[in-house]
Amino acid sequence: xxxxxxxxxxxxxxxxxxxxxxxxxxxxxxxxxxxxxxxxxxxxxxxxxxxxxxxxxxxxxxxxxxxxxxxxxxxxxxxxxxxxxxxxxxxxxxxxxxxxxxxxxxxxxx
Amino acid sequence: xxxxxxxxxxxxxxxxxxxxxxxxxxxxxxxxxxxxxxxxxxxxxxxxxxxxxxxxxxxxxxxxxxxxxxxxxxxxxxxxxxxxxxxxxxxxxxxxxxxxxxxxxxxxxxxxx
Numbered sequence: 001x002x003x004x005x006x007x008x009x010x011x012x013x014x015x016x017x018x019x020x021x022x023x024x025x026x027x028x029x030x031x032x033x034x035x036x037x038x039x040x041x042x043x044x045x046x047x048x049x050x051x052x053x054x055x056x057x058x059x060x061x062x063x064x065x066x067x068x069x070x071x072x073x074x075x076x077x078x079x080x081x082x083x084x085x086x087x088x089x090x091x092x093x094x095x096x097x098x099x100x101x102x103x104x105x106x107x108x109x110x
Numbered sequence: 111x112x113x114x115x116x117x118x119x120x121x122x123x124x125x126x127x128x129x130x131x132x133x134x135x136x137x138x139x140x141x142x143x144x145x146x147x148x149x150x151x152x153x154x155x156x157x158x159x160x161x162x163x164x165x166x167x168x169x170x171x172x173x174x175x176x177x178x179x180x181x182x183x184x185x186x187x188x189x190x191x192x193x194x195x196x197x198x199x200x201x202x203x204x205x206x207x208x209x210x211x212x213x214x215x216x217x218x219x220x221x222x223x
Contacts, residue, residue: 034211043114043200043214044153089153096165097143098212100153 002027006090006101013080014109021075021104023090028068031093035064035075038087038103047088048075080108113137116201116215123191124223130187131218133201139213141165142184144176145200147217153200159184188220196222 003026013019023033032051036044048057048064050073056065063076077084085108091098114135123129135142143166144156157176158166164176173189188195198217204210 036214041217043216044202044212046211046213049211087151091153096141096158096160097155097168099155102150102152 002030002092002094002099004090004092004099004101006088006104008104009102010105010107012107012109015080015082017080017108018076018078019080019106021077021088021090021106023073023075023101025071025073025092025099027094028071029094030068031095033064033066033073034091034093034098035062035073036089036091038089040086044089077106080106082108082110084108114201114203114213114215116199116218118218119216120219120221122221122223125191125193127191128187128189129191129220130185131199131201131220132183132185133215134183135201135203135213136182137203137205137213138182139203139205140181141204141206141210142178142181143202143204143212144184144186145202145214147198147200149197156199157184157186191220191222193222196220 007022034049035047050066061078087103089103091100141160143158147153159178162178175187178184201215202212
């Protein structure tokens, strides 16, 4: 059974810092891995999708990497801003469904 | 124009009642999903429909019955509500079954008293 773990559970950083969020999964037989952002009381917004054959994806200040063989992904956020404060969720796609981690709550202090 | 919309956003009801949550997507996607987010914020899939056909039914009590009248709509009906059904229910859609990017609605917060 696929299990997705995200570390740390919560993170508080000053504005401007670069930071890394970690995601690990137990079964490497995945189609893709997706990173989402969830703001309080809101739905999820897709940030990056990495296909199983890819190693990384970039969008603006965000860079996500995937090491399928070791079951790990990282989300790198450069020059963090207070507007980046949210919960970041990692999800792996196996078969027809996504399996989510519990998320990392990020707070960027101004 | 909202891509995936759910109604109602908030629902407070008594134990034993029956309630429905509606979802519509205007993205032209073939696949729609219901996810449940519990108090610990874990998101778990409940159902998936592809072109109105049930694809995934993840160990959900049969008090929960999804209905897809067409591929743009996926409604969730819950009978005999229990306290443990309190959660946020998210609808989502994707262009390709399983392997595509998911687009989520804003969630429907259900509170059972």
